[in-house]
Amino acid sequence: MSDPQRVVIVPCSGIGKTYGSVSREAAYDVTEDLRPDTTVLVPLSLLVLGDEAACAAVAGSQAITIDGCKLACATKMVKESGGEVAKDYAVLDVYRRYKQFKPQGIAALNEGGQQLAQALAEEIAAVVDDLSGGQHG
Numbered sequence: 001m002s003d004p005q006r007v008v009i010v011p012c013s014g015i016g017k018t019y020g021s022v023s024r025e026a027a028y029d030v031t032e033d034l035r036p037d038t039t040v041l042v043p044l045s046l047l048v049l050g051d052e053a054a055c056a057a058v059a060g061s062q063a064i065t066i067d068g069c070k071l072a073c074a075t076k077m078v079k080e081s082g083g084e085v086a087k088d089y090a091v092l093d094v095y096r097r098y099k100q101f102k103p104q105g106i107a108a109l110n111e112g113g114q115q116l117a118q119a120l121a122e123e124i125a126a127v128v129d130d131l132s133g134g135q136h137g
């Protein structure tokens with residue numbers, strides 16, 4: 001979890017909110033499917049709890065945060081934990097760019113929500129590639 005080469009992906013924990021579910025789904029898409037070798041997922045809940053491994057993974061690392069609303073909990077928490085936020089995404093802003101994918105549902109996202117998460121994940125993967133290529137030569 002503390003590999004400094006990897007870009008840390010932190011989704012917010014907006015449990016019970018559709019946009020929070022999209023943020024987590026996008027984070028899983030990036031860290032499990034699209035860029036498993038160059039990213040690591042750190043759940044916001046572990047940072048909030050002060051989990052040692054999670055805080056160590058974030059401190060001094062480049063992070064991409066995904067927040068479900070303007071409160072931007074993931075972004076704030078990464079900064080408080082000593083991480084550098086290389087890019088912060090707000091799901092609502094992403095949705096404005098992909099209006100064709102209307103997310104609904106909470107525990108299980110509808111197809112629009114999954115497509116929105118996938119579109120966001122692909123944007124994040126491109127940013128990860130830039131960060132990985134630019135920082136570690």
Ligand code: SF4
Nearest residue numbers: 012014068069072073
């Ligand atoms: S950013 Fe918004 S949706 Fe996400 S955990 Fe914070 S308050 Fe909840």
